[in-house]
Amino acid sequence: MRKRVLLAVVAAATMGLMVAPLTASASSHREAPLIAEDPLADNTDLYAFQAPDNPNNVVLVANYVPFENPAGGPNFYRFGDDVRYQLHVDNVGDGRSHVTFTFRFRTSTVDPTTFLYNTPYVSGGVLTKRIAFDGTKYLGWNRPQTYSVSMSRISDEDPSSVVLGSNLLTPPDVVGTSSTGDAAYYHGLANAAIHNLDGGIRVWAGQRDDPFYANLGPIFDILSLNPLSATGGEDYLDNENVHSIVLSVPKSMIKGPNDSVIGVWASASRREETVLSTRAPFKASEGSWVQVSRLGNPLINEVVIGLGQKNLFNASRPANDAQFLSRFQNPLLATYFNVLFAQGVDTSNRQDLVDILLRGVNTLNRPAAWSAYADELRYNMDVPDFGFPNGRNLTENVVDTELNAVDGAFCGFAGVIPTCHAGANAGQLHQGVTQDSDHATTQSAFPYLNDPNMP
Template identity: 85%
Template structure:
């Protein structure tokens, strides 16, 4: 492991012994008791999930597709919380000639509910702008003269990237209302640079050179805020082929599967903000989700500028808790879910109470887990666990990634970190592994192998750790 890189000691491992479920329960119970002894209200359980191409409409709009959301205490600054929203799924490192970028016509937002009503009380908004330096070439970067010599490798001169033919910049603003009116936002930073994508040795150098190139796009803003927006290694890993081939997994084997996101990249928005900036009036529990919105009207033309957008903003993607739109929401409601606000999530309550995934577990794996009245899932995913991370003034079922900022450890459902085995924990949660934990999670009849299910892949050489310093996500994979 890289010196200083962090693992998640607070995350409960998925075990394979016959006493697997019992061991998981005992560890969670100990964590709850320890938190209570410290006067805290939350202890972590484990993992979370991903949202790559999860609904019909957003599958056709990758620039607006929110793939993952992470929330955790900054490992190098205990006074800050890190918020990460990933977009643009399945970026092949050799995806030239245009490679990848954030959408200039997309409004990207990270929302914080610090009250418990399902509404955004602190909203960070990002808008991007892309320009073309030399429109006569098809190249992503172009040769230029530096220090009297012709060079073709992109470089940073302290103010801008030299030789990058498609530079992108952005602004970030913060609002303390419901986040709908851009005019109310206070600008935190503008004309902030994103780094170029990884292209190859000749264009963006070796791993060490690119690391320096990308770190030039880390921006320290007023008020203790740090921001980065650009290409990163996708930290999510999953045995996607069998999972969506009617769960043709060997669910009791931790190996034998394939990570279908190995060597894939994403575009990440990473914020490190002081806890005091987003803390609510009643407690330190926050609920986080990310969205992408487009203008209501799009006009295409056969002459420049070829495409124009106008009208009100319309939300087209959102992500809070793990795997919700993948395996909880039915196909007929997936686009509706992406367009809905968390405050209206009570309309989806039956999907949590009566999860179809539990039915499949019983049919395919003979689990015998309860398929109705799953209040354990409602608590974990829609309102927070009592005495753990339910807001003191909770008032709305809402799909939010909840995090109690008074707890230094992190791991789902108390936030989400970058190295968790996201799918394994979701499989076990729906199989009832958390039912009755510590007397704070409602009981259910758990599956025969609850606490022992696996997707067949684990963390591998593509992303063994996270970086120990901002922006924490690893540099993107090279072609």
Template identity: 40%
Template sequence: MSRQKAARAGAGVRHPRRARLFRRRRGVVGVAALVVGATAAALVVPPIAAEASSHREAPLISGDPAVDNTDTYAFVSPDDPNTVTLVANWLPFQEPAGGPNFYPFSTDARYDINVDNNGDAKPDITYRWTFASSYRNQNTFLYNTGPVTSLDDPDLNFRQTYRLERISGGKSTVVADKVPVAPSYVGNASMPDYLALRTASLTPLPGGGKTFAGQADDPFFLDLRVFDLLYGGNLSEVGQDSLAGFNVNSIVLQVPKADLALRGDPARNPVIGVWSSTQRRSASLYGPTDGSGQQLAFGGWSQVSRLGAPLVNEVVVPLGQKDRFNASTPARDAQFLKFVTDPELPKLIQAIYKIPAPPTPRNDLVAVFLTGVSKDNLGVDLNAHALNADADRATIAPSEQLRLNMSIPPTATPNRLGVLGGDTAGYPNGRRLGDDVVDISLQAVEGALLPKPPAAVTGLGDGVDGPDVRFRGWFPYVGLPTSGSS
């Protein structure tokens, strides 16, 4: 970790770490009541039900990281509360010095952020990014041939641009085109002012809003040793941020609330559901190209990733269903209901740590993951689509989405535990970059939203309370990537 610490000197704030998984938190008990190239010309045919989301948790997508969707976020913009910011990340575990080709977005994929504003589990709005690559000089192996001081610097050999479309009602509108992607952070000598490069890639949109695509520090924070028998089976493996020092490819979109709300009226219809997804062509041809850096792709489009709420496919959906989940759509989520009402994780915690698993069926988790929280399920109106005045209740369908109530303003003092910490602007009401979704999810799955959860539940966590690189208070909010020279 010494390399990572040195890389962040003066560039970010390292949050305090806890030393133990179980710790009492004063004032938390009772909060639940609040709410609760291979060979030349080789033909590659991706499987129809390829897998993605959440940092290599699924079998098939681990071999296709460029479309591995790691996290999705949705929150009211803290510096512009009339807008909502949507964030989706791909390509996990980027070693900063991993050149010479570094980490481009795929040019034969569609990167989508979907919005459901009437609760029927179908996208009413889809924002779609598609990417193109080019080289200035293919007679070198270098990503850049000298110090890069601007996005149009001749020394930036490899570059990407993207088209952003808004799809609604069967109509696609190009919102922005040939927008530059912020490059991978090769190193301090190659990019002496990376912040300037990122800033130059921020693009305003017609009618308000902004878009960004490029490399960023991975905002997710957790101790991945949870998979070693839940932190070693004896709490000996907690408190280490497994994602510290790694980057991701990030897409960030900021749009006015009226662009997202049902009938364009966020006052009457403040709740939206959000998920990201990725599609690939059914076949790609790898081999000699025309010099543009593009590969030949053809055939129909197949969904290869899907991600709404965090950790659902990682720890709720079992191994044999993960491919099915990621190839499926929210409208078909009834087939996964039993994994929510009778989850595996509480049984494992009971077996290893002797904390009693809450009784089933887990209707509290149905509210968190499939319907949103309302008086109908957990006694408090928070983020169910039924809160939208113009929604047709007869067409509202349970589905896995990240639901956000846009009428709840951002707070100046966010609580990392979100709703469980008394902060209704946080997860599971949308998701902010700083929400500690591992601790929140562990506590929720152990019954923190139930009327009388076991006392030990309020101390569940992984010992990692925040990221290794600070988030920014302005668009695009995600932290600067770790330099390849660090």
């Protein structure tokens, strides 16, 4: 267990100390009252890691649209045409986005007279009903979706914005063998939507297997867990899919002026006004963009922020997160641990959690010019493959990690994390779910996340 959840500090010539991974994998599915009503804008997970097949690139993954049942037709899942999806990079340490990648989607309907996701077409004189890719477009997909991606740099010296790609294809969702073929055939359909852009950037957007796994039922049933057992729980996300934006970008493109530490978060925004009508197009939006969802570190709005502030948290910017500081210093979850599990962990003045989640760990991923408490997924690009809290990989188990972090497992460790009185079982807590075959491994090649579960 110690190997799985405790920070290990080892000597490093380039930085004096560096911290090895707290294993992590996080979720923010339906975490606030308003966003629970808006799944297309619901940011469920965020990842940042070195590209397995290109050490010069960092991969950023933002997942949206929680709990996609593979058989959820006839209107299957997609990104929202009226949602602005963004990946933000703070490479200074002030809680502000200095490099922003913006994704906008557009859906069209080929045959509005049918209710089917795909439509038969003639290919080589043969009537074909299975969706295919002809080298430039998907054939037989009735609701194709394309997107654009742009990059903005915000600085006093060089404000700039550039369109990186437009009319980029997304692949169809998995529908069934008649529509999208077997697993091998669908894999080819999905990989046809890999786009290599200028400057060494790669991008992919579409449906994936949700890599998060958690014993959600007991967790939200007043923590009805057996916290000292690694088994016996149920993965309530098993066989569920999400929609993923996967961006591989050269480290040099997002590196800041002072060091190689970046702070990443994802967001979704909608126009401030929505107009409904009894006539086509039935729904329209206008006005300024309003942020409705954001995600940096795992499980923050889920279990750290109180119900009365959850919508506020989703609407606010990381640079303003000092307003939530007391929720990290005095975590309510620690109080629950003491009441339910007799842990005796400190419930106030938890500077250890503040450092891990809002500042960065000293000598690992705290920016040299840090100036703002901010919920960002920090990643020191000079220290790859260490896992959360230094970035986050696709296969890590954050629920166990964060249970133990709240219980004080990392307090005072190796002199780089502030001290606290740890709980009686700190470092030994479990959610009761282990990785199954879908979550233990991922694809070795871009876009890395596993293909979606089939009906």
